[in-house]
Amino acid sequence: MRTQVAIIGAGPAGLLLAHLLRLRGIESVVIEARSRDYVEHRVRAGVLEQGTVDTLTDAGVGERMLREGLVHHGIELRFGGQGHRIAFEKLVPGRAITVYGQQEVVKDLIAARLEAGGEILFEVADVVPEEFGGPSPQVSFTHEGERKVIQADFIAGCDGFHGVCRDTIPAGVLTFFDKEYPFGWLGVLADVAPSSEELIYSSNARGFALHSMRSPTLSRFYLQVAPDEDIANWPDDRIWDELAARLETVPGWSLAAGPVLEKGITAMRSFVAEPMQHGRLYLAGDAAHIVPPTGAKGLNLAAFDVTVLTEALAAWYASGEGSLLDGYSQACLRRVWRAQHFSWWMTTLLHSFGSYDAYDRRLQESYRDYVCTSDAASTSLAENYVGLGRYRSPA
Ligand code: APR
Ligand code: PHB
DSSP, X not given: OBOSEEEEOOSHHHHHHHHXXXXXXXXXXXXXXXXXXXHHHOOOOXXXXXXXXXXXXXXXXXXXXXXXXXXXXXXXXXXXXXXXXXEHHHHSTTOOEEEOOHHHHHHHHHHHHHHTTOEEEOSOEEEEEEOTTSXXXXXXXXXXXXXXXXXXXXXXXXXXXXXXXXXHSOTTSOEEEXXXXXXXXXXXXXXXXXXXXXXXXXXXXXEEEEEEEEETTEEEEEEEEOTTOOGGGOOHHHHXXXXXXXXXXXXXXXXXXXXXXXXXXXXXXXXXXXXXXXXXXXXXXXXXXXXXXXXXXXXXXXXXXXXXXXXXXXHHHHHOOOHHHHTHHHHHHHHHHHHHHHHHHHHHHHSOOTTOOHHHHHXXXXXXXXXXXXXXXXXXXXXXXXXXXXXXXXX
C-alpha cells in the first residue's frame, strides 16, 4: 500500500488531519486500533473554542455542530456561597464557546471521510512506524489477520497519549515535561435536562464539581475524587448526593437528578514532549501533549496542531519547501504551553489540595476573589478559555 501521509489514530487529531489534507489534494490512509463503534461512542470532553468551530466550519464538517452545538457566552464560577459569571460577551466581545461532544466531532469526521471515498482501517494491531529517519518511512501493522505495510512520504502520529509513535522515536531525542495531580475526575453522563444554561465550575471544602451538558436533555458532570478511586465505590445515589453537596451552594439553586447513562474515572496530568517531530514522523494532539480537563483545551490543541501540520505539508507538496515542516513543533509549542499554563492554573484555582496548609488556602481564596472581582483577572481567564487567536509575537 502506498500513500502520501500515513496517519496513525482516528481520534479528532488524525481524522481532522486526513480531512484537511484531502481538501488540499493530499492523500492519506488512517489506521486505528479500535473499532468504529468504539471511537464514535467514547465519551470525552465537549467544549470547542471559537477557532476550532471556525476550522470545522471552514472545512465543511461543521453543519451538524452549528445546528446541534450549544453556543455559550459565559461560564459560572461558584465558591464561597456565591456564583460569579465570567461574561464572555463583555470581556472578550464576539468570542464564545460551543458545547458539542468530542464523539460527535469524531462521528462527523468519519462520515465525511467515508463519503469522500477516503480510507480508515479500524481494528489494526501491532502498529510499527519505521524508517522515518530517512526519506521513505513506512508503517507496518496487522489487519484482518494479515501483516500489511503502508509506504508513505510522512507519518503523522495521532495515536493519543498511550499510542506507540512517541515511544518509537530514539531515546534522547525528546524531552518530556510531566506533572501529575493528586486527584482524578469522576465523569458522569446523565439523562436529565441541565439545571443551568451555562457551565458551572464549583468548589467547596468537599472538593471540585463541574456541571456541563451535551444537549437540552443530557447533562454531563465531573467530581474531583482520589486519583486511585475505584468506580465501584460510587453508586449512582452517592454521585447525586456528592454533586448536590458541591453544587447546591448558592441560595435558591437546585440540581435535577436523573438516570446515569455512563460513568468513569480519569487521572489528571499535564505532559509535553518536545520537539513534536523527528525525521518524517510528526506527533499531533494527545500523542505530544495532554492537559488536565479543567481548561477544556485537549481537543482544541489537537485541532490547532493539525491545521499547522496541514499548512506545512501543503507547502512541501506545492514547492518542496520544507521550512514550515522544520518549524512545525515550534509553531505548535507556543500555544501548547499557553494551554498548559492555563489548564494548570484553572486546576489549581478550583480544586482542593490535601497538601495545602492554612497559608496556601488563604492564597487560593484571595486569587478566587481577585478573578471574580477584577476585570483584568477575569478577562485573562475569559480570553484563555474561549481560546487565544494567533496571538501577537513578542516585539
Ligand atoms: N495504532 C492505531 N491507533 C492507535 C494506537 C495504535 N498503536 N494507539 C492508539 N490509537 C488510537 C486510539 O484508539 C484513539 O482512537 O489513536 C486515537 C487517539 O485519539 P485521542 O486519544 O482522542 O487523541 P487525539 O486525536 O489527539 O485527540 C485529542 O482531546 O479532549 C481531548 O484528550 C482528549 O482525546 C482527546 C484529545
Ligand atoms: C465537558 O463537557 O465534558 C467538559 C466541559 C468543560 C471542561 C471539561 C469537560 O472543562
